[in-house]
Amino acid sequence: MIVCVAHNIISPLGVTSAENYAAVESGRSALKRYDGLWGLPEPFVASLLDRDVYTDDRYTIDERIVIDSISRALKETTIDVTSSKVLFIISTTKGNVFLLDKRETGFPQERVRLGMMAREITKHFGNPNEPIVVSNACISGVCAQIEAMRYLESGDYDYVIVCGVDVQSAFIVSGFQSFKALSPEDCKPFDANRQGLNLGDAAATIIYTRKNKVDDYEWVAYRGAIRNDANHISGPSRTGEGSYRALKVALGGLNSDELAFINAHGTATSYNDEMESIAIERAGLASVPVNSLKGYYGHTMGAAGVLETIISMQAVDDHNILGTRGFDTLGVTHPIDVSNQNRATEKRAFIKLLSGFGGCNAALLMTKGGQR
């Protein structure tokens, strides 16, 4: 089985997984309103890291937080990262895209290539393998974990280090603004008055290995699936086709009674949340509690799948179904179980669900302990 051996989150809410979970558990959010930042004519609400803290001559902010996040996760382990049996998988949508701005200087243009950025990371750690970069829009973080499971299952590697990252810039924010997809205030996932999403900065790391015997406290990446809507490159399917199919495969033979919750994408755009409610109901999961973490972190893009998996693992460890910050009244047509309050659970499994541009969807079933 594929087991999580260590993890870390670097976000405006903290620099360890524990700090991040404690903040979310107590209802703290990093969302703030920014007016005139980066010369953008329209204000926006986002969860941003302090640029000054992560400024460096050698590494861009994306590279810096990836290195910090992986280093902190590795500290909990005895892994020799210089071994060819260790593979690095980076999950990102836009990486160093800010370097395309002609006003940016100080870093070579080639670092805008995601593979070059990833090589800076493996070079830092002295790892000899070519790093793999998963760039599958907003589902990248779950795809990277599914890739890790497959590489470990094939027996070619002993450890896979998955790190998801994205850092916001004028490029990304103006793009989402042109899509009229950003909320003018803190986002309200699944709510009747939701007005769009917020964006966020983060890096998040999970290290996986393969084990035959799993201890009771250990987390298993049990089964994942990626499916396409085959419908539209920017709008989700009205029948939730891809998410429904991904959910069905990830769930497999598991009884839905065993799920503590579904940690949905829940971006708080009108179409996404509606689509997820349809997919969840179609998959026969309408009775399973659903939550979204976007009200705490915004949409952290390439980091989201990794970050939200880590927060969800800690929530189950804490017997907690985290409340959906920003939610008040259900505003999707299919009855799903969302709450803005933390709720108790004794269950030991959850599904992480994501969807993204290009019509892609991904679901990952995470289970705790070995008996299944």
Added chain:
Amino acid sequence: MMKHSVIITPEHVVVDGNPLMHSEKGSALLTELYRNNIGDYPKFFKMDTLSKLGFIASELLLNTEGNRSFEPREDRAVILFNRNASLQADTAYQATIQNPENFFPSPAAFVYTLPNIVTGEIAIRNKYFGETSFIVIDDYDEKIIMENLRNAFQDPMTTSIIGGWVDCSDEEHFEAKIFLMEK
């Protein structure tokens, strides 16, 4: 098992090992291939160069397979690789926001600033509900690509994959080397 293959560069087109006749080069070549081999999919003209390239290459590939039914299916994956991600689209979008005096971010340009959009375009055209994925590595490496695609058959439903390399750095410089692979 590899079944069919297509190679497209700005100067050459090779289908299953046989050169395909054409008169144009570069971006005009992609338009020529569209008009000669497809012709009924005007969405093509809205695509960025990466999507145009992947779309044309997949059409030529699937024509070799024959019996195109466009029936929905979930057993075929589309998993592509490249070096430059969506650089051509990124550069085009950046141009719409570079000048503060002429700041008009284009949603039609922004939507293509993700490399996996090309996998979505192929899935939409063919009604593939299966896995779609995009992976970036800094140099073409057949060993990495094949290792990754073999792993993709671990999905319980995937029995065939449109896989390979689809890369472009700008409208005139591109390379596709894709194939149809069965379990």
Added chain:
Amino acid sequence: MDELIYTLKQQIIEALNLEDMKPEDIDDNASLFGEGLGLDSIDALELIVMMEKNYGIKLKDPTQGKEIFKSVAVMADFIAKNRTK
């Protein structure tokens, strides 16, 4: 008005990359979305940008687009009444 309609058709073709279309091919009163020209949600957003860029019209509420983009004739009428450049 006829001149504005013609220019507008050229601008729509250019903004939306309707490669195989000429202004003559677009009917003044035909629907731009669904049946008619078959435009989609990204096209609608792009038309909003085009109106701002060429005519200085800023749509506050993107859902307004539904009414305005009914046909080229309706769009031209809206532009004539609201243009600032």
